[in-house]
Amino acid sequence: MSVIYSILSFVESALIARVAQYTIGTVLGLTMLAWIASRAGSAGEVIIHVTESNVQIDVAGYTFDIDDQLYDPIVLDLSSGSYELVLNRDDQVLYRETFEVRSGETCILTAYDPNRPDSNPSPSRIFFPGDLIEVDFANPLGSNP
Structure with missing residues (x-):
């Protein structure tokens, strides 16, 4: 009985090892493909x-x-x-x-x-060419706060 148990135990551990080996290999392969795909393609x-x-x-x-x-x-x-x-x-x-x-x-x-005081790239006021139109984003409806 112990011979059969040791044979089954060996087969079971070899099977688990093989499944683990294939799983790890698949995960690593897919990770490498994802990395290559993210770097490929159009600019x-x-x-x-x-x-x-x-x-x-x-x-x-x-x-x-x-x-x-x-x-x-x-x-x-x-x-x-x-x-x-x-x-x-x-x-x-x-x-x-x-x-x-x-x-x-x-x-x-x-x-x-x-560091320049007036260099904020996202001003609350934008002046369009000719200063004909002024949009005040802090007060868009023109009402007083």
């Missing part, structure tokens, strides 16, 4: 709005010199991954931001000097 688009003049923008190995106030955005097609945007003026870093680009998505960034 993502990055749009950078610069609110400063006389600065230099460094992103993804590209350098842009902004002499005068630039109103046209910088548009780049970058492969999926993590990047860093650096805004410099006279060898001084004014702004640094790390961002993630995903395949097929658009990432919109604003490069500004956070």
Whole structure:
């Protein structure tokens, strides 16, 4: 009886080991495929709005010199991954931001000097060209608080 029990015990442990081996291999394989799929495919688009003049923008190995106030955005097609945007003026870093680009998505960034009092990239008031229309987002209906 003990011989049969030891044979069944050996077969059962070998079966469990084999199932565990295949399960771990499958999980690792699927993880690797998911990682490869996230890195493959079309590039993502990055749009950078610069609110400063006389600065230099460094992103993804590209350098842009902004002499005068630039109103046209910088548009780049970058492969999926993590990047860093650096805004410099006279060898001084004014702004640094790390961002993630995903395949097929658009990432919109604003490069500004956070130490300048009037450089808030998301103002509560926006003036349209010609100052004909004013939208006050803090008080959109024009009523007094």
